[in-house]
Amino acid sequence: MKKTLFDKVWDSHVVRKVDNGPDVLFIDRHLVHEVTSPVAFLGLKNRNIKVLYPERTFATADHNTPTINQHLPVKDPLSANQLKALEVNAKSHNIPYWGLGHEKNGIVHVIGPENGITLPGSTIVCGDSHTSTHGAFGAIAFGIGTSEVEMVLATQCIMQPKAKSMRITVTGELNEAVTPKDVVLYIISKLSTSGATGYFVEYAGDVFENMSMEGRMTVCNMSIEMGARGGMIAPDEATFAYVKGREYAPKGTEWDKAMSYWKELKTDEDAVFDKELNFNAADIEPMITYGTNPGMGVGISGGIPNAASIDGGAATYMKSLQYMDFNEGEDLLGKKIDFVFLGSCTNGRIEDFRAFAKIVKGRKKADHVTAWLVPGSHKVEEAIQQEGILDILTEAGFELREPGCSACLAMNDDKIPAGKYAVSTSNRNFEGRQGPGARTLLASPLVAAAAAVTGRVTDPRELKTLESV
Amino acid sequence: MAYDKFKVLKSTAVPMPIENVDTDQIIPARFLKAIERKGFGDNLFRDWRYNQDNTPKEHFVLNNPIYNGKILVGGKNFGSGSSREHAAWAVYDYGFRCVISSFFADIFRNNCLNIGVLPVQVSEEFLEIIFKAIEADPKTEFEINLPEQTISVLGANATESFQINTYKKENLLNGFDDIDYLLNIKDDIESFAESSPL
Numbered sequence: 205m206k207k208t209l210f211d212k213v214w215d216s217h218v219v220r221k222v223d224n225g226p227d228v229l230f231i232d233r234h235l236v237h238e239v240t241s242p243v244a245f246l247g248l249k250n251r252n253i254k255v256l257y258p259e260r261t262f263a264t265a266d267h268n269t270p271t272i273n274q275h276l277p278v279k280d281p282l283s284a285n286q287l288k289a290l291e292v293n294a295k296s297h298n299i300p301y302w303g304l305g306h307e308k309n310g311i312v313h314v315i316g317p318e319n320g321i322t323l324p325g326s327t328i329v330c331g332d333s334h335t336s337t338h339g340a341f342g343a344i345a346f347g348i349g350t351s352e353v354e355m356v357l358a359t360q361c362i363m364q365p366k367a368k369s370m371r372i373t374v375t376g377e378l379n380e381a382v383t384p385k386d387v388v389l390y391i392i393s394k395l396s397t398s399g400a401t402g403y404f405v406e407y408a409g410d411v412f413e414n415m416s417m418e419g420r421m422t423v424c425n426m427s428i429e430m431g432a433r434g435g436m437i438a439p440d441e442a443t444f445a446y447v448k449g450r451e452y453a454p455k456g457t458e459w460d461k462a463m464s465y466w467k468e469l470k471t472d473e474d475a476v477f478d479k480e481l482n483f484n485a486a487d488i489e490p491m492i493t494y495g496t497n498p499g500m501g502v503g504i505s506g507g508i509p510n511a512a513s514i515d516g517g518a519a520t521y522m523k524s525l526q527y528m529d530f531n532e533g534e535d536l537l538g539k540k541i542d543f544v545f546l547g548s549c550t551n552g553r554i555e556d557f558r559a560f561a562k563i564v565k566g567r568k569k570a571d572h573v574t575a576w577l578v579p580g581s582h583k584v585e586e587a588i589q590q591e592g593i594l595d596i597l598t599e600a601g602f603e604l605r606e607p608g609c610s611a612c613l614a615m616n617d618d619k620i621p622a623g624k625y626a627v628s629t630s631n632r633n634f635e636g637r638q639g640p641g642a643r644t645l646l647a648s649p650l651v652a653a654a655a656a657v658t659g660r661v662t663d664p665r666e667l668k669t670l671e672s673v
Numbered sequence: 674m675a676y677d678k679f680k681v682l683k684s685t686a687v688p689m690p691i692e693n694v695d696t697d698q699i700i701p702a703r704f705l706k707a708i709e710r711k712g713f714g715d716n717l718f719r720d721w722r723y724n725q726d727n728t729p730k731e732h733f734v735l736n737n738p739i740y741n742g743k744i745l746v747g748g749k750n751f752g753s754g755s756s757r758e759h760a761a762w763a764v765y766d767y768g769f770r771c772v773i774s775s776f777f778a779d780i781f782r783n784n785c786l787n788i789g790v791l792p793v794q795v796s797e798e799f800l801e802i803i804f805k806a807i808e809a810d811p812k813t814e815f816e817i818n819l820p821e822q823t824i825s826v827l828g829a830n831a832t833e834s835f836q837i838n839t840y841k842k843e844n845l846l847n848g849f850d851d852i853d854y855l856l857n858i859k860d861d862i863e864s865f866a867e868s869s870p871l
């Protein structure tokens with residue numbers, strides 16, 4: 205039978221099939237962070253068992269950490285307690301732990317690829333829904349709940365039925381200022397937040413083939429926002445070049461062996477997907493969201509749709525606009541904003557900082573805007589300094605914070621105040637996601653940069669024109 | 674973590690006819706700092722339930738004593754967003770044993786099943802019937818029969834069957850969890866691991 209990329213990786217990891225039940229899936233690598241793991245470790249303790257394969261398990265602190273003064277003790281006692289618990293658990297189970305201040309510390313989905321933990325054709329899980337990020341390497345990667353974290357710690361397996369398969373193909377040339385973030389926001393706006401529920405998505409077509417690894421990660425990252433279990437892209441030369449030489453990646457003959465497996469990781473020509481969708485790159489504009497789920501996005505020059513044009517509940521739609529204090533039919537361009545957040549596992553990598561810097565270079569941060577620029581890891585932070593991006597940012601009146609999830613989920617002090625508008629490069633605009641009452645507009649680093657210097661929702665293409673005048 | 678067995682549940686229900694209820698609403702991130710599974714029910718739907726000064730919001734359904742019971746009925750696409758199992762814990766800890774919707778997000782559904790909360794997916798039409806029945810009389814009782822895989826509106830002659838995979842059903846009926854199963858086949862796992870390079 206012809207197989208999809210997803211089939212190939214999934215089937216090669218099935219330890220056994222349960223009759224009329226799920227598959228027992230072997231997990232190559234398990235990433236652990238402080239928020240979703242403590243109760244799982246407690247479960248191991250109650251069962252009196254140890255982590256089965258600590259060498260396949262990696263722990264970092266990211267969700268609940270401050271992004272300033274990381275060298276000082278964590279102020280919030282509950283957060284400090286949770287961080288301590290992870291440190292103690294990691295030590296007692298011999299798991300590598302990259303805590304606050306460690307050179308490899310950063311957002312779990314940024315440091316996995318950076319250190320070569322994320323490999324093509326592998327299975328990767330983490331107690332975090334954006335684990336789908338790692339699918340950019342042709343891995344099956346998805347988020348799990350805490351019971352499953354305990355399960356993987358105890359047995360290195362999870363029990364799940366195989367998802368249905370969907371292929372999303374985007375072909376053609378991307379328009380000016382259209383980034384991977386816009387591509388994925390566009391797809392979600394077409395599918396809605398539940399359009400891919402029950403599916404595992406493969407992204408195909410020249411748009412993804414021509415994307416950098418960072419861009420592919422941005423796309424796969426947001427697969428969960430269309431409801432998908434995960435998303436993946438077939439590995440190619442760009443993937444191999446990225447992985448090669450990274451600390452935990454195979455070396456020498458191991459590398460050659462791995463490569464012969466990885467090169468097979470493509471969907472067979474006649475393989476059949478349960479669902480196929482096709483989009484045209486030319487139809488995609490820089491995107492922005494106006495509502496309270498990531499499916500509520502439009503091209504930046506389009507206005508807020510009328511309730512009548514929306515499928516599904518008008519009541520839910522109006523509730524969402526009310527939360528945002530927006531009206532049907534209104535323009536988004538020109539809306540005054542208060543905060544800009546550049547960061548998260550969606551857009552907190554070096555490429556995102558380069559894009560942001562490109563726009564703010566030679567301009568100044570708008571006075572009324574508070575900007576939080578949060579690198580995804582210490583390695584990203586280092587690259588920002590080395591490439592001279594820090595100088596550009598400083599010159600334009602911005603400051604860089606220390607790595608972590610930060611305002612993406614606002615578990616630490618980085619909370620957008622109630623009623624304030626934030627243009628954010630993260631992945632969720634749910635009510636209160638960035639702080640109680642916070643109003644989030646999701647966008648690319650270019651749109652975020654344009655908003656940061658003008659203080660308003662601005663089409664980045666306009667700033668480019670100004671430049672050339 | 675072992676949980677109570679689930680067989681037949683007869684109860685009134687709490688209606689929440691809102692679509693796309695995400696896990697950030699079910700339990701906001703700032704309440705995820707605990708290192709034990711305790712007390713999450715107090716913060717279930719925190720920001721919809723309480724004002725910033727912690728006084729209850731009058732119009733929110735959990736603050737309306739007319740509605741109670743062990744069943745939560747939500748609109749389409751319930752539980753989207755974050756994988757936090759804390760959302761399922763909060764639902765359980767508040768006292769719900771069953772969530773009904775016409776569509777569930779994957780991870781939330783899984784998390785519920787793993788902790789002994791039964792997610793029951795019904796058709797859009799049946800969901801409407803349930804909401805109408807509660808609206809007409811908040812004391813309407815529902816019966817969720819797991820062995821038979823049916824949900825009924827008691828006294829209204831309305832029944833629909835629902836799907837659940839046999840393995841998960843057995844687990845719920847017996848109060849087992851996946852880890853018990855997996856620990857039992859540890860030898861298989863270990864030999865698989867040997868053939869699977871890092």
Ligand code: SF4
Pocket residue numbers: 266267311312313332334548549550608609612613630631
């Ligand atoms: S940056 Fe946001 S989405 Fe990514 S792991 Fe952290 S909290 Fe989750």
